[in-house]
Amino acid sequence: MKYMFTLLLLFSFLVNNAQTNSDEVILKQFYSTSLLDGKSYNWLDHLSNRIGSRLTGSIGAEMAVEYTKKELEALGLDRVWLQPVLVKKWVRxxxxxxxxxxxxxxxxxxxxxxxxxxxxxxxxxxxxxxxxxxxxxxxxxxxxxxxxxxxxxxxxxxxxxxxxxxxxxxxxxxxxxxxxxxxxxxxxxxxxxxxxxxxxxxxxxxxxxxxxxxxxxxxxxxxxxxxxxxxxxxxxxxxxxxxxxxxxCSYKGEVQSYNVIGEITGSEKPEEIMVVGGHLDSWDLGDGSHDDGAGCVQSMEVLRLFKKLEYKPKHTIRVVLFMNEENGLDGGLKYAKDAEAKNEKHLFALESDAGGFTPRGFAFDCNDEQLEIIQSWRELFKPYLIHYFEKGGSGADIGPLKAVGVILAGLRPDSQRYFDYHHAENDTFDAINKRELELGAATMASLMYLIDANF
Missing domain, CATH: 3.50.30.30 (Glucose Oxidase; domain 1)
Structure with missing residues (x-):
């Protein structure tokens, strides 16, 4: 009996060690592909320099919807669509x-x-x-x-x-x-x-x-x-x-706009949905590169990395580019309302809305048992200098999903310079560091993968 118990412990150790090694390899692939063959920086260049500011209800916001939908379609996702949202239009x-x-x-x-x-x-x-x-x-x-x-x-x-x-x-x-x-x-x-x-x-x-x-x-x-x-x-x-x-300035009432959504259908649990996203709108003073163009292109890159590396998620993975976080949270509220009406089951939602600076980790809105599992992955992120895994706020757009009972998370980049640019004229593409942006995208993809594989 003692011999059998020893064998069981050894088998368990070997299985866990093999899984850890597999996770290390996959995370390495995410980071290498994002840094050597990423698209987030080019996408943001177009959003910022070809389209510019994306104030809700503006021509810039309309162009951003069309552009991101086209780029998601080019990734060969299983489904890409626009979710209608009535938004407030304010003009400076x-x-x-x-x-x-x-x-x-x-x-x-x-x-x-x-x-x-x-x-x-x-x-x-x-x-x-x-x-x-x-x-x-x-x-x-x-x-x-x-x-x-x-x-x-x-x-x-x-x-x-x-x-x-x-x-x-x-x-x-x-x-x-x-x-x-x-x-x-x-x-x-x-x-x-x-x-x-x-x-x-x-x-x-x-x-x-x-x-x-x-x-x-x-x-x-x-x-x-x-x-x-x-x-x-x-x-x-x-x-x-x-x-x-x-x-x-003046208020022009409500106008039609859209959340941009793309998804990869889950291979084992397609009815369970994981969301990654940011908000597509911005204020009009700069071009919204940090707030929140960076979060949008990083979220798009997560699905591109999954496709590029031929990783087939167990759960349905959805990217959502929310409209009008800045002036009313209309996109986030509409997404959650429609999800509830359709009885969709959301497992996890991750938002990047704190700038495109060097990633430091994540804040989680979840219970203690879930956090304990997530914190066990710290060693996997250690080589990438990711250390922050704490309870805290997640993101405004995904906040309304809390009623659905999902785990919520927010990417936490280094924030010391963020408020130098937040909502100001200098929030422009030249303030973006390509490497920092790409590290953030890889970090988000890594967390999405680990949640998908372990929950």
Whole structure:
């Protein structure tokens, strides 16, 4: 009996060791193929330089849908289709203008926040009230705020190593600041850009007015971090200082757009679906290379690598390029709604929406038992300097699938430079490093493979 037990242990060891060696070989193939024969960088070059910005409802967004559908079809997937999505269309209009009024006007680099309304055609001239939080604003008497521009000047916390934590610690002033200021009688809102460095790039992003009626929607804009420093210094010395700004943005209602979807049918469990994706739309200031062109082409590359290496997944593998993450999450919500209506069973969803920088690992939204299995793969990723396997957020577009009970994951690249570009004019193709982008694609393919093989 003791002899038989020893043989069983030896057999188990040999089987597990063989599987580990097989996994190592397959991961090596993913990385080698992505780095030596990848397509993600060329795809992104086309999206960024031939199409450009992809603001929801724009011609650029339409062109991106057509282009990515064509490229997925060229991969020879089992199925490629467009999923109709009604999306919000917001237009920036003429370039915004802002300056501190004086004998020599000092320009303030500024951009309208997505979803904001315009100023009057002649612009707004008003004094400025500086605050550092919505709570600080709410504590002020209405008379102090009425007829003025509220300036939210809380910077991202630079000593937080996790930059997304720093972003989360101050983004409420951008999203909800205008609503709070309007209730106090303000005529406009300036928000310090969500950026860890001092520069002259204003960073846009969505703004919400809650349930305020349309006639109470005051114009809201982001100013660059340098402009925030200057404005704060001037109004500290001269509280009565007036500022002028003008913007011509407008909301155009809902229009038809699409999620772009392609899939490889599972060989053993075709009814169980694994999703990898990013959002195809971008803001209009740059060309959206990091946010989130990178995530889209990396996700497309996952399926290309599977096809190239002739790996036949057990589960159905789907790439989803979501539309309108930036200005309403319409694509993610529609995908989850349709999945529920069709009684589709989703096993896993992975999103890349944190830039095309060097991959460090993944954040997982799953239970402890699932995480224990996933963390057992750390050694497989060690040669590629991938070390981060922790519980945390996944991605906005795949978040609505949580109700379906899937494991959710988000690629976590090095984030130290991400907010230098996020939602700003400098989010362009020249900020992309080809090797880092390709490493991210291979890392995503590796995780998709291991989930497919082990769940």
């Amino acid at each position: 209009g003429a370039k915004e203008v802002a300056y501190i009024k004086s004998d020599i006007n000092t320009n303030l680099p500024l951009c309208a926040l997505g979803g904001s309304g315009p100023t009057p055609p002649s612009g707004i001239i008003a004094q400025v009230v500086e605050v550092h939080s919505i709570e600080e604003l709410n504590a002020l008497d209405d008379a102090v705020v009425k007829g003025k521009i509220v300036f939210f000047n809380r910077p991202m916390q630079a000593d937080l190593i996790q930059t997304f934590e720093a972003y989360g610690g101050c983004v409420d002033q951008r999203v909800h600041g205008a609503e709070a200021a309007a209730k106090k009688g303000a005529v406009g809102v300036f928000v310090r850009s969500m950026n860890l460095r001092l520069d002259d790039y204003p960073h846009t992003g969505t703004v919400s007015y809650g349930d305020l009626p349309l006639n109470k929607h005051i114009p809201a804009a982001a100013i660059s971090t340098n402009a925030a420093e200057i404005l704060s210094s001037i109004i500290a010395l001269t509280p009565e200082q007036e500022v002028y700004f003008k913007q011509s």
